[in-house]
Amino acid sequence: MTRGRTNRIRIADVAEAAGVSKTSVSFAFNNPDRLADDTAIRIRDIAQRLGYRPDPVARMLSQGRTGAIGILTPQPLSVVFSNPFFGALCEGVGLAADESGFGVYLISPLHGSLARAVGRASVDGFVAIGLAGDHPEIEQVRQSGLPIVFVDSAAGPDDASIDVDDRAGALAAAEHLVGLGHREFLVLAMEPAMRLEHPDPEGVIGQRLAGYRQGLAAAGIQLPNDRIVSGPSTVAGGSEAFRRAWGEGLRPTAVLAMSDAIAFGVLRAADDLGINVPGALSVVGFDDVDMAAFVNPPLTTIHQPVRRKGEEAVRLLLSVIELRATGSEHRHLHTHLVSRASTGPVPRATREVNGADTVTV
């Protein structure tokens, strides 16, 4: 025998068995009108009997389309999935993709390089998630030549994009806490390879930070850099980051977490450290993931339409793919505060102690 390989049935085998040309077999499946009815049926019959299934790869090559879209994430899949935000987004992506019969390919850095992974991926377009504008690989991704929709990504004006008013959301979070009397804050940022010193001001993190700062500044509160710590956007990451800050002696009465996952981690850490929430510590998240209503205590957070973001991203991408539109549409969705039980008035003791330092009323 020539070589093992797969003894898969090829289109030529069917053609031979049916005594027709390859073309006819192809037509029997994809263009039956060009064949006599009984011929088409006979061919399909024989194909079926032989167990013929067209090779999807060969099909892609000749048709020039893959029928799949790629979800681009700057973090490895293992961390991406430990963030419920991503799950929710994928719900939306899945919904829209299913609808139009497109497959979903997950693309994360391959051996540390997103560009390499992008090059390997056989898709018709990408939905890029959280690719900061200063991410060094954003340009390489763009060079793939395939259509891209940027979600939460600080894309250029020529790119299609979907995002939310992160800044307004963060502002609402800060105002909420300030309104409860808090003056000692800790911000927990998510850190996908992001130098906190100079976050891209257009990026999600930069925008949220700006919102927080604006809200605090309105009450005359500064936010020094040592009150901002960061870690991966996971429960473990949030828990660890809070513990670290606490260990270093920081004693905030309120935590502004940039994601619900991080906020969940804070709740866990606080519980372990014997800190009562919201009695001694208030926590506000961001995202309003399903679980936010179920944790203990239920999390006050900034709601954003995560699922819809996923859906719209895919719909936008598909319209670009199918209509070959140039696609530079921008969609901007809204956020709002959802007040639950993880926030409360600033604790008495702390108010007195800190009050002496900062307030003179």
Add this chain to the structure above:
Amino acid sequence: MTRGRTNRIRIADVAEAAGVSKTSVSFAFNNPDRLADDTAIRIRDIAQRLGYRPDPVARMLSQGRTGAIGILTPQPLSVVFSNPFFGALCEGVGLAADESGFGVYLISPLHGSLARAVGRASVDGFVAIGLAGDHPEIEQVRQSGLPIVFVDSAAGPDDASIDVDDRAGALAAAEHLVGLGHREFLVLAMEPAMRLEHPDPEGVIGQRLAGYRQGLAAAGIQLPNDRIVSGPSTVAGGSEAFRRAWGEGLRPTAVLAMSDAIAFGVLRAADDLGINVPGALSVVGFDDVDMAAFVNPPLTTIHQPVRRKGEEAVRLLLSVIELRATGSEHRHLHTHLVSRASTGPVPRATREVNGADTVTV
């Protein structure tokens, strides 16, 4: 112009620009040893300058491999992602796939047909999740000829598979509740197109049901069919199923939920209905997803190594793919009860009322 198409740089363009053959260009990337060093460098240089990136589809076709694995789920992506169990599993899958440089393709029913989706997918193998043995399409999937590892799927002895001792886990859950004095139970099953009358006894649902029954039977308790209700394995599904049962007049003191997602839903519904957990109702989940420790109250549940299941499934699959092994290995992982705060002794009032019926001590 002939036709728009993509004006992508092809290997032939590079060859022409460099004044060499296509073969040499290919070698410059994939087999540089067969070229003089400076030639290889020069070619790569020109390719780079031209922005050449090999078409992954063409590459797949000629190499006969895709560098990707498919995750097969019997439900649409949108519901799959609303189940935290799946997220955790994907963490493991992502970890192992990243490690070996494989991509991950999500495959869910296309226009209702899993077989169709499988046919369209260009992957080197599948990890099938929760495909019940009596699922009509399991056979069609197998006919793809590609290697498959079945997770939680009641596969045949010739298939590679990974699962956990669902029955023992369920037994432990039932024993725990019986030990607390409960006698009025409600079982909430997950329902991916599963007729509860005759669940595949080898399937996950069948096994867990058997475990529950065994544990109850040991205490002389029957589990009539009307005490088993089912719904999708999501928070919403669990919430709705419990509400329905409650609305129909069922008044269990203990709920056995077949997944944590369902259990979360029960907690929500109970809270809405003013039922105190664990004071008036005990709830046991299954999976021990990360969130289980965070909900209110923290969920008593059966722990299973979900992440590891994902990892091992991929490793097993890759070994079959790469070594062309016949792969009929079975791995059986273990479960154990994690006791948290959602379970407690049977409530007094109920104990008296029901005690009259069933107990004579």
Add this chain to the structure above:
DNA sequence: AGCGTGCACTAAACCGGTTTGCTAAATCGG
């Protein structure tokens, strides 16, 4: 009979790479 039309089907080109044999020149051993 002569011509146009439509039908049923096919040969060959094509998609964009990789791989196999082969040739010509350079290098080596003795």
Add this chain to the structure above:
DNA sequence: CCGATTTAGCAAACCGGTTTAGTGCACGCT
């Protein structure tokens, strides 16, 4: 200095489909 081996590079086949551009034939019309 000559035959043997190695090196560098190429043409063509191949992967498995789809699509283009015909071909041959039967039929209808005048």
